[in-house]
Amino acid sequence: MTHQPLLLRIVKEPMAVSLLSVLILAAFLVPMLNLMLPSDSAFHVPSYVVTLLGKYLTYALLALSVDLVWGYCGILSLGHGAFFALGGYAMGMYMMRQIGDRGVYGNAELPDFMVFLNWQELPWYWYGFDSFGFAMLMVVLVPGLLAFVFGWFAFRSRVTGVYLSIITQAMTYALLLAFFRNDMGFGGNNGLTDFKDILGFGLQTDGMRATLFFLSAMAVVTGYLVCRFIVDSRLGRVIVAIRDAESRTRFLGYRVEYYKLFVFTVSAVLAGIAGALYVPQVGIINPSEFSPANSIEIVIWVALGGRGSLTGPIIGALVVNYAKSYFTGALPEVWLFMLGGLFIFSTLFLPKGLVGTKAISDAFEEQRLRLAKFLRPYDYAEGGEGR
Amino acid sequence: MNKPHASNTILYLDGVSVSFDGFKALNDLSLYVEEGELRAIIGPNGAGKTTMMDVITGKTRPDKGDVIFNGGVDLTQLDEAAIANLGIGRKFQKPTVFENHTVFDNLELALKGHRRPQSSLFFRLSGEQQYRINEVLGIIALTDVHMMQAGSLSHGQKQWLEIGMLLMQDPDLLLVDEPVAGMTDAETEATAVLLKDIAKTRSVVVVEHDMVFVKSLDCRVNVLHEGSVLAEGSLDVVQQNEQVIEVYLGR
Numbered sequence A: 001m002t003h004q005p006l007l008l009r010i011v012k013e014p015m016a017v018s019l020l021s022v023l024i025l026a027a028f029l030v031p032m033l034n035l036m037l038p039s040d041s042a043f044h045v046p047s048y049v050v051t052l053l054g055k056y057l058t059y060a061l062l063a064l065s066v067d068l069v070w071g072y073c074g075i076l077s078l079g080h081g082a083f084f085a086l087g088g089y090a091m092g093m094y095m096m097r098q099i100g101d102r103g104v105y106g107n108a109e110l111p112d113f114m115v116f117l118n119w120q121e122l123p124w125y126w127y128g129f130d131s132f133g134f135a136m137l138m139v140v141l142v143p144g145l146l147a148f149v150f151g152w153f154a155f156r157s158r159v160t161g162v163y164l165s166i167i168t169q170a171m172t173y174a175l176l177l178a179f180f181r182n183d184m185g186f187g188g189n190n191g192l193t194d195f196k197d198i199l200g201f202g203l204q205t206d207g208m209r210a211t212l213f214f215l216s217a218m219a220v221v222t223g224y225l226v227c228r229f230i231v232d233s234r235l236g237r238v239i240v241a242i243r244d245a246e247s248r249t250r251f252l253g254y255r256v257e258y259y260k261l262f263v264f265t266v267s268a269v270l271a272g273i274a275g276a277l278y279v280p281q282v283g284i285i286n287p288s289e290f291s292p293a294n295s296i297e298i299v300i301w302v303a304l305g306g307r308g309s310l311t312g313p314i315i316g317a318l319v320v321n322y323a324k325s326y327f328t329g330a331l332p333e334v335w336l337f338m339l340g341g342l343f344i345f346s347t348l349f350l351p352k353g354l355v356g357t358k359a360i361s362d363a364f365e366e367q368r369l370r371l372a373k374f375l376r377p378y379d380y381a382e383g384g385e386g387r
Numbered sequence B: 001m002n003k004p005h006a007s008n009t010i011l012y013l014d015g016v017s018v019s020f021d022g023f024k025a026l027n028d029l030s031l032y033v034e035e036g037e038l039r040a041i042i043g044p045n046g047a048g049k050t051t052m053m054d055v056i057t058g059k060t061r062p063d064k065g066d067v068i069f070n071g072g073v074d075l076t077q078l079d080e081a082a083i084a085n086l087g088i089g090r091k092f093q094k095p096t097v098f099e100n101h102t103v104f105d106n107l108e109l110a111l112k113g114h115r116r117p118q119s120s121l122f123f124r125l126s127g128e129q130q131y132r133i134n135e136v137l138g139i140i141a142l143t144d145v146h147m148m149q150a151g152s153l154s155h156g157q158k159q160w161l162e163i164g165m166l167l168m169q170d171p172d173l174l175l176v177d178e179p180v181a182g183m184t185d186a187e188t189e190a191t192a193v194l195l196k197d198i199a200k201t202r203s204v205v206v207v208e209h210d211m212v213f214v215k216s217l218d219c220r221v222n223v224l225h226e227g228s229v230l231a232e233g234s235l236d237v238v239q240q241n242e243q244v245i246e247v248y249l250g251r
Helices: A006-011 A014-036 A047-070 A080-102 A112-116 A132-156 A161-180 A206-232 A234-244 A246-251 A256-282 A292-305 A311-330 A332-349 A358-375 B049-056 B080-086 B103-110 B117-121 B127-139 B155-169 B185-198 B211-217 B235-240 B242-249
Strands: B009-020 B023-034 B038-042 B064-069 B088-091 B173-177 B203-207 B220-225 B228-234
Touching: A006 A014, A006 A206, A014 A047, A014 A206, A014 A311, A014 A358, A047 A080, A047 A206, A047 A256, A047 A292, A047 A311, A080 A132, A080 A161, A080 A256, A080 A292, A132 A161, A132 A256, A161 A292, A206 A234, A206 A256, A206 A311, A234 A246, A234 A256, A234 B103, A234 B117, A246 A256, A246 B080, A256 B117, A292 A311, A292 A332, A311 A332, B009 B049, B009 B203, B023 B049, B023 B064, B023 B203, B023 B228, B038 B211, B049 B064, B049 B173, B049 B203, B080 B088, B088 B155, B103 B127, B103 B155, B127 B155, B155 B173, B155 B185, B185 B203, B185 B211, B211 B235, B220 B235, B220 B242, B228 B235, B228 B242, B235 B242
Parallel strands: B038 B203, B038 B220, B088 B173, B173 B203
Antiparallel strands: B009 B023, B009 B064, B220 B228
């Protein structure tokens, strides 16, 4: 019922403001500290850290996309890794074409793996990927289209709950098997790698790494704003209504399947963009990205951070992935147990995730009230709550 | 119980049968409601009252029979959303409101029109619509709690909120399933007054167990038993009916 502009609404929420400011600040500061300071300075951020943080940020965007469908619309997708991987493959195909004749076989017409397989010409579905614009279009279009078609059938047939989760899992598993096959033309088991550059700028240069980090941070901020616009709108209230009482929503005259289709498709597009930013930073895309376990891991990030809030999944993805990097280095054999333990722990003790814990939400609530009083002192003159 | 022509009715059920795994939930049910009428449906558990609601609102397809709305629309061909948008509102047996939304937002979501995703993404409440919501808040006596989450309302308040959501839909026909279940006597009385008031401008079908409440509605009553209509008439008349006494009232 509030018709304030989006930014004004966000400004009133200390948690969102803090997170977005940190992200925007980092988007500028991290590349600057990396590029401008000499490497022996105490404040210098090494390039590998820039890339690592950039990777976490793409995971944060992916978590945000899962939260939009799961946290707000109750669709527990266990196949979002597929949309992420498809976005990544689209980006990878562009970068493969950019290699040109600099591959091992020096074939300007065909990527190395096709030469290796004795293919004579480029398959039709690789056409157009020489163009950056076309590839970027595919980053958005391919995951979006798959989600649309998949959702069209699933939601129209009123597949819900655990059954929907299972078929999303089946979808990503089917894609995993398909992409493993050499004759699919996507590099089979090895996937796509040995990338050289994007738009002529070398992938290994510090400038490119910093740029990708910047873009990843800004993509998370933009993704947050897009999701925020959606969930604050009346459409957002309808999808929450669907989550809480689907048949009631139907009897009010809403076509539940259209709403689900909308958020599912938007979510898949966000996941695809995250994948496209991920691949150049890690330098490879292969079918393992489709593995069902990956998709389940995303759900853990969201559950731990706090589903149904937009800050939660971002924080969850960053925290869990930082922990993963740390523990897979320090105590590699215990990491999977920890991950499983985290999921059980958050399900049992943190139903609203980290951002929903009393300590954190109280601290931010206090800030919010203080801010609100500062902005609208008259509403609070009687000592009332105001709104 | 003369069979009227469908075109003279708001709701026309004729020879409707539904079976689930061989169990006949509705058995050749015929029921006719005139425009502007308030009608009560009573019957023991398992008589088919809720199944009848499901058939009318598109949740269950009948095996055979005609279900016609407003003199000519065949409801058996439409789904829940289409039927709701035609102007049939339904209140569930168990009060179902959107617990995580405020009372105000519950009513806003029920507001007539604006059902497509693209229009709801950019929707803004007009002054007129805001006025209507406030009006309904007054009718259902929830003005003071309009910013509260619906989940924190009392049981009776949830029942009223759901009736309020029906009013926001501005339907021609309201189907109300056990509106006073779990209400105090005072709330029950107030609900009877509210429904009678609503029935002045719309057609209302009420399913209810509470005899005192049905009596206070002071309207025609159908007694359902084993999926068909056993008797029809005023409550006094049906209460005298031998068969009705046997299956229902005399237990």
